[in-house]
Amino acid sequence: MTACACCGALVDESGAIDLDLGLPPGVTSPSLAAGGNVLFDGSDAYVRCVLPVELTGDLELWFGAWMQVSPDQAEHAAAVWDAPGYASLKFTGTFAHDLKPWDGLRGAPVTAEVHEPEDLPEYVTHPLLGTVADRDEVLSGYLVALPISIRQRLPGTWSIERTAGLTPHVLEEGLRFAGPGRAVFVDVRRAQGTPAQQFLEMALDGAPAVPSSQRFQEQDGVELRHALWLESATGQHEFHGHVARFGEMLVVTCVHDDPADHAWARHVLNSARFRRVTRS
Template identity: 40%
Template sequence: MTTHLPTCSCCGDALDDERRIDFGFNLPDAALGLPGEALLPLGVRALLRVDGVGSFIRCLLPVRLSHDTELVLGAWVEVDDSTLRRAHELWEEPGYADFSFTGTFANLIQPWGDDLLGAEVTTRVADPDELPVVTGVRHPVAARVLTEVWDRDEVLSRFPYPLPVDVRTDLGDHWSVVRTAGLTAGFADGYDRFTAPDRTAAVSLKLDDVPGRPPADFLTALLSGAPDTRPAQRLREELPDGGLRYAFWLTPQDHGRPRHEFYGFTLHPSGSGAGIFCTHEDPATLDWAQRTWRSLTYDGVS
């Protein structure tokens, strides 16, 4: 279930099309942290003068992703004052359809980072009902943003906001997990955390400190002190590579807390492992917790 969807960078409406994902940046990076009185919009949200910093126009940056997906970023381009005034004059007029300009990209966006920030770009209006579109980037590396197809998981996993699609997320040390649609992402206290109002998942990596110990014995050590659950509330799965998965779950009747709780481990014969802790409100969401647990994947060398 998708509990949050990104919104259109132009109108703010929620989007549910998995083939086009829109994200908007509220401000150019140079304006972040400035007091509100320094921000001087010119009639519409897409035209902005920042006192002591410069002039900016919000534009669309289309990025082609794998899985036949397009990421459309509503980001800011810094322009000279005369271009901003011209945009203001044309914005609601028929001449807007022919509007084009050059400027420099004004948001830091991963995975392109410093290569894109400050790069000279050209833009034009492709659809009179939308923001101007970045059509060219005059930087030998950053130009690839427009010309190449990027791995969807690699790009979207950098965005902590809720997504309308599942995204495989790198956890480090050759581990990854699927962040399901609708969850925010963050990292705190050694855990990758994925959150929605009705569910959470926290993932951490494990390393057996006893070299050569079989995964089954490592699991026994990890389960020391864990509550004893009924057979219907636990799963154990042997993996083809010699590893194993194990999970158990508790209901509010078991522990007296308001949410259902799910605890899972995936252990590799190399001694590397990952643990996941999920909470959820609806008993039916146990299926989501199990799917997330089963998505834990190790791609390192044994």
């Protein structure tokens, strides 16, 4: 457990996360057997297995992922899936998925076997086994709600914390993270050659006037951070944040139902980071 530096809440960021990759690409007429764990599609056959991938931060990602096998292997698996013979099942085939952010995994030779009678077969040879991947790089690519917070990579060189339980949605102008009672809208803006103070003034043109107790502005190195907050006509609380630097700005808008979530909104803004790209 770690304590959030902004609001003090205890956050558990270790453990395991389950992600199902869905049906293999190209499957058109699926026929499922063995409780949905054996798949026939014309002359092709698949068995659903579990792929454990180790991530940084003492985290494991467990993918429910299909292996393409011979029809004979699939038919045998379907016949013994709920019988004593299940415990001795072993499979040899090829990995049936493309998997972000890695390249070249679909079609890779793999094997799997049953370790526990109550669990799916587990991959024992796979290109990703024995490797450790960056948790934020991997999980940023999955548009599903996660039980932990991650650093979400944004277009360009920005990143921001996507807090636990929020589902990301790609918008034309940026990203939205949404969950029960909370939503975050993130937009990257650029104005070449514009100083941070001028950029912020441009962004605030026409903004509502609020008391000084409902706004802040601070210089953070080369960045200028600003926010104002108010209650909307619908009773929701709006937190409008900006992180401006020379030529670029991250606009972060948090909407929340509970007034106590103001600390959460401030935390999200404070988590925004700019990563300078170095050229070789």
